[in-house]
Ligand SMILES: O=C(O)CCC(=O)c1ccccc1C(=O)O
């Protein structure tokens with residue numbers, strides 16, 4: 001199959017910088033893809049790399065798009081190399097995305113929320129409306145002032161970045177946060193690979209006292225896989241791998257080396273949806289699907305996969321819209337119609 005191909009790089013500023021153990025992140029950059037088939041039907045895709053997580057860089061993704069010219073075939077798409085995992089995701093999902101509607105404008109293609117089942121793919125829409133969302137809190141003290149608003153919006157699972165302020169201060173804020181949260185809330189802690197052995201043990205000892213902790217995410221650097229296995233066996237709080245399983249080949253390796261606790265999958269950077277689907281259908285793994293701060297285009301494709309492949313009642317880490325200011329659909333229409 002042959003498609004006409006267009007793409008637009010984009011930049012979106014976070015409302016406030018996202019603080020993680022790696023430092024601050026101010027601007028989300030990516031690429032929107034548009035395919036048109038011979039009947040005029042449109043498919044949308046998105047490439048949203050995170051190089052500090054192990055995906056390709058934005059310039060390498062842009063170069064890949066440029067050398068394609070203005071036409072693309074299914075064969076080309078299925079032969080994108082695994083060193084361009086975000087491109088694999090963006091191009092493959094454009095094949096499945098949006099070929100239900102002619103190009104009446106972006107607004108017609110994207111229902112406002114996943115709950116509004118207004119398109120013919122309503123089976124998936126219905127599935128998606130049943131998924132619970134986890135909401136990303138701001139790091140540090142700010143979490144104490146934010147969680148209530150988010151609770152009122154209906155969120156029951158929250159994620160908080162740790163290793164952002166000195167550990168003793170952070171544990172004090174954590175104690176306040178966990179005591180403020182209703183007992184029915186769940187809290188995920190994400191260390192973004194920044195702890196050392198003793199800090200990881202310290203956090204896990206603190207966590208033993210609180211039943212609301214769902215898991216500790218990526219406590220140690222990727223190289224310290226055996227130490228994370230050890231931690232997973234030592235404490236009652238589950239450990240989730242994230243940076244360690246950023247791409248599909250890493251995911252396979254960790255599974256083969258015996259990881260049976262939680263795997264965080266970010267569809268936007270993990271690689272080919274087709275190969276991911278295969279892996280998840282062959283292995284009964286405990287998966288948390290998670291956002292890469294993509295736009296509604298990448299998010300819809302990622303949530304389709306999450307709805308299809310997650311089965312253990314884990315909230316998806318896509319409660320991140322409040323990190324941006326603008327109305328997404330207006331923003332996308334502008335990007336497409338007035339590119340700079
Ligand atoms: O997973 C979530 O709940 C939110 C998304 C998130 O935390 C994230 C988003 C972009 C890059 C890295 C991460 C991360 O999990 O470390």
Ligand SMILES: [Mg+2]
Nearest residue numbers: 190192217242
């Ligand atoms: Mg993480």
